[in-house]
Amino acid sequence: xxxxxxxxxxxxxxxxxxxxxxxxxxxxxxxxxxxxxxxxxxxxxxxxxxxxxxxxxxxxxxxxxxxxxxxxxxxxxxxxxxxxxxxxxxxxxxxxxxxxxxxxxxxxxxxxxxxxxxxxxxxxxxxxxxxxxxxxxxxxxxxxxxxxxxxxxxxxxxxxxxxxxxxxxxxxxxxxxxxxxxxxxxxxxxxxxxxxxxxxxxxxxxxxxxxxxxxxxxxxxxxxxxxxxxxxxxxxxxxxxxxxxxxxxxxxxxxxxxxxxxxxxxxxxxxxxxxxxxx
Amino acid sequence: xxxxxxxxxxxxxxxxxxxxxxxxxxxxxxxxxxxxxxxxxxxxxxxxxxxxxxxxxxxxxxxxxxxxxxxxxxxxxxxxxxxxxxxxxxxxxxxxxxxxxxxxxxxxxxxxxxxxxxxxxxxxxxxxxxxxxxxxxxxxxxxxxxxxxxxxxxxxxxxxxxxxxxxxxxxxxxxxxxxxxxxxxxxxxxxxxxxxxxxxxxxxxxxxxxxxxxxxxxxxxxxxxxxxxxxxxxxxxxxxxxxxxxxxxxxxxxxxxxxxxxxxxxxxxxxxxxxxxxxxxxxxxxxxxxxxxxxxxxxxxxxxxxxxxxxxxxxxxxxxxxxxxxxxxxxxxxxxxxxxxxxxxxxxxxxxxxxxxxxxxxxxxxxxxxxxxxxxxxxxxxxxxxxxxxxxxxxxxxxxxxxxxxxxxxxxxxxxxxxxxxxxxxxxxxxxxxxxxxxxxxxxxxxxxxxxxxxxxxxxxxxx
Numbered sequence: 088x089x090x091x092x093x094x095x096x097x098x099x100x101x102x103x104x105x106x107x108x109x110x111x112x113x114x115x116x117x118x119x120x121x122x123x124x125x126x127x128x129x130x131x132x133x134x135x136x137x138x139x140x141x142x143x144x145x146x147x148x149x150x151x152x153x154x155x156x157x158x159x160x161x162x163x164x165x166x167x168x169x170x171x172x173x174x175x176x177x178x179x180x181x182x183x184x185x186x187x188x189x190x191x192x193x194x195x196x197x198x199x200x201x202x203x204x205x206x207x208x209x210x211x212x213x214x215x216x217x218x219x220x221x222x223x224x225x226x227x228x229x230x231x232x233x234x235x236x237x238x239x240x241x242x243x244x245x246x247x248x249x250x251x252x253x254x255x256x257x258x259x260x261x262x263x264x265x266x267x268x269x270x271x272x273x274x275x276x277x278x279x280x281x282x283x284x285x286x287x288x289x290x291x292x293x294x295x296x297x298x299x300x301x302x303x304x305x306x307x308x309x310x311x312x313x314x315x316x317x318x319x320x321x322x323x324x325x326x327x328x329x330x331x332x333x334x335x336x337x338x339x340x341x342x343x344x345x346x347x348x349x350x351x352x353x354x355x356x357x358x359x360x361x362x363x364x365x366x
Numbered sequence: 367x368x369x370x371x372x373x374x375x376x377x378x379x380x381x382x383x384x385x386x387x388x389x390x391x392x393x394x395x396x397x398x399x400x401x402x403x404x405x406x407x408x409x410x411x412x413x414x415x416x417x418x419x420x421x422x423x424x425x426x427x428x429x430x431x432x433x434x435x436x437x438x439x440x441x442x443x444x445x446x447x448x449x450x451x452x453x454x455x456x457x458x459x460x461x462x463x464x465x466x467x468x469x470x471x472x473x474x475x476x477x478x479x480x481x482x483x484x485x486x487x488x489x490x491x492x493x494x495x496x497x498x499x500x501x502x503x504x505x506x507x508x509x510x511x512x513x514x515x516x517x518x519x520x521x522x523x524x525x526x527x528x529x530x531x532x533x534x535x536x537x538x539x540x541x542x543x544x545x546x547x548x549x550x551x552x553x554x555x556x557x558x559x560x561x562x563x564x565x566x567x568x569x570x571x572x573x574x575x576x577x578x579x580x581x582x583x584x585x586x587x588x589x590x591x592x593x594x595x596x597x598x599x600x601x602x603x604x605x606x607x608x609x610x611x612x613x614x615x616x617x618x619x620x621x622x623x624x625x626x627x628x629x630x631x632x633x634x635x636x637x638x639x640x641x642x643x644x645x646x647x648x649x650x651x652x653x654x655x656x657x658x659x660x661x662x663x664x665x666x667x668x669x670x671x672x673x674x675x676x677x678x679x680x681x682x683x684x685x686x687x688x689x690x691x692x693x694x695x696x697x698x699x700x701x702x703x704x705x706x707x708x709x710x711x712x713x714x715x716x717x718x719x720x721x722x723x724x725x726x727x728x729x730x731x732x733x734x735x736x737x738x739x740x741x742x743x744x745x746x747x748x749x750x751x752x753x754x755x756x757x758x759x760x761x762x763x764x765x766x767x768x769x770x771x772x773x774x775x776x777x778x779x780x781x782x783x784x785x786x787x788x789x790x791x792x793x794x795x796x797x798x799x800x801x802x803x804x805x806x807x808x809x810x811x812x813x814x815x816x817x818x819x820x821x822x823x824x825x826x827x828x829x830x
Contacts, residue, residue, distance in 0.1 A: 125674055125675050128650050210471065213473075222475070301456070301464065302460075313457070317457070320428065320430050320458070321646075322430055323649065
């Protein structure tokens with residue numbers, strides 16, 4: 088075997104190991120979700136078994152159906168994403184392009200909020216929401232989620248805005264376009280990739296959040312991350328059902344990822360080809 | 367004045383409605399009568415169940431079958447008292463956090479919650495919950511002859527008391543016992559261990575990893591209710607005392623001997639993964655036939671006897687915790703009790719008491735256990751009288767040889783209120799100890815170093 092071939096196979100083997108390590112939890116959940124509880128527990132693990140959709144039927148249509156929880160998660164995540172983006176795009180543009188007093192401080196302050204450990208701020212959040220009667224409501228949870236998704240989105244977006252050559256904007260001004268019109272018509276189309284990336288991350292963070300959700304939600308609004316824990320009781324862990332819920336909870340994120348993929352690739356590379364600058 | 371002129375339509379409408387009502391009335395009457403019969407046993411109590419009618423209580427519980435059974439009875443409670451119940455199910459690891467947040471902030475969100483006995487010292491020190499003796503003694507709120515508070519398992523009651531004052535009423539509880547594979551023991555002529563020494567010998571005799579059988583398994587995962595569930599029993603059995611001369615001491619010679627025993631038995635005879643196992647993992651492994659013995663909550667018997675999962679049904683036996691060198695057997699006295707949140711109006715506190723009295727009464731306990739229509743039967747009922755009820759005993763003995771005897775003996779003789787240091791600082795202390803034990807179990811630190819380190823960390827907590 089030539090040296091090249093050895094190198095090829097070595098690389099292939101390493102890639103396969105990485106692939107396995109990456110795919111293992113997902114594949115494992117999927118397999119377990121198709122088993123009965125007895126098969127899911129079997130040791131050594133059963134690779135050959137008669138698959139059943141029982142776990143899915145139970146978690147979707149059984150007495151403790153997680154459909155309302157999936158809906159809760161969807162409303163919270165979509166809501167958070169929309170509000171975040173509506174506020175983050177102009178904010179990031181302002182931080183990247185405008186000159187104003189205290190700009191550096193504003194930039195730092197936005198980031199500083201990210202440095203607080205979530206557990207440390209959960210009690211004040213709880214109290215505030217409780218006093219305005221927003222515990223266990225969509226608006227309450229979305230408001231709290233904004234507190235971490237907004238700084239994150241702004242900082243992600245700023246870098247994309249900074250990468251756009253200022254000359255493009257100048258050309259638009261010369262043609263008589265207003266600032267807002269320039270932002271909307273010229274700038275935003277340029278950072279579409281960045282926006283797509285940000286949307287995916289903001290959505291993902293909201294979708295997977297657990298700590299705030301478990302404290303601030305109740306019976307009315309209960310995202311799937313919290314409901315999932317009901318399959319881990321003090322008495323036993325219902326592995327097959329837990330796996331089925333995990334797979335169901337993964338689906339929307341996978342769909343979003345596939346849809347946004349084209350933009351994400353573009354978004355990730357955009358910085359490399361364009362040079363811009365902070366004003 | 368508008369005169370009433372019946373038209374054909376109104377005539378038809380009224381007629382149909384009347385006919386429907388007459389047609390339905392036997393059903394309505396039956397239902398009302400059924401409900402009366404249902405509630406008669408509660409109404410025999412000499413109190414006004416309706417005195418807090420109109421209140422709504424939010425009750426936080428954990429997802430567990432014994433609470434699910436209670437939730438289905440909420441309509442009966444509403445019919446009896448006129449009080450609405452809202453249950454919120456919170457995962458066990460989070461219910462403490464969430465309720466402590468509610469209690470510290472005095473928002474009164476949860477009228478009561480499934481409370482961990484180890485938290486009562488903290489709750490009581492901060493006056494977050496009400497002392498319950500006043501409610502028990504108030505004749506307008508409690509009919510002592512009907513409620514028979516003394517019938518509730520004494521060990522659990524004392525676990526829910528601080529300095530002799532009651533702060534929670536036990537709803538469902540556990541005690542720690544040995545669960546063993548009778549068939550494997552019989553094959554080798556072994557008896558369930560009576561001492562910790564014999565326990566090690568049994569584990570050694572049965573340990574055969576090549577055939578995928580391990581001698582024993584004890585909870586190993588770090589956590590205040592995990593490795594700090596098993597270790598305190600061993601510590602006390604070795605003669606350890608938490609508050610030596612009024613000072614919390616965790617690194618005495620008994621502590622060293624106890625932790626060394628725990629580490630040794632886990633390393634030699636438990637599956638390597640058990641260092642990260644919680645009790646459902648142990649029960650799962652046992653039900654798959656890979657573990658010969660474990661010491662854990664008696665309630666795990668329902669898991670190892672679940673026909674949908676278990677391969678060892680009919681092969682299980684039970685025995686008490688083995689005795690330690692001090693001659694004592696010490697098991698945990700865990701239970702979920704209901705306290706009254708102090709940050710509520712007086713009327714709502716009364717309503718909460720009525721709920722607690724109803725939920726922990728012998729009648730509701732029976733209705734959620736052997737007399738429950740659903741598939742899950744509780745093994746943690748709070749009433750000594752029910753543990754003697756032939757119907758209940760028969761059901762429980764379905765779990766295997768000696769189940770009821772071992773459980774009752776353990777509950778009556780083997781429990782110890784000072785099983786863990788009962789101080790308000792417990793949550794932090796428990797976590798510190800858990801980390802120390804884990805570092806010894808995993809071999810990162812010697813037993814002595816781990817305990818000395820824990821002592822160093824705990825001292826400032828006790829000062830502050």
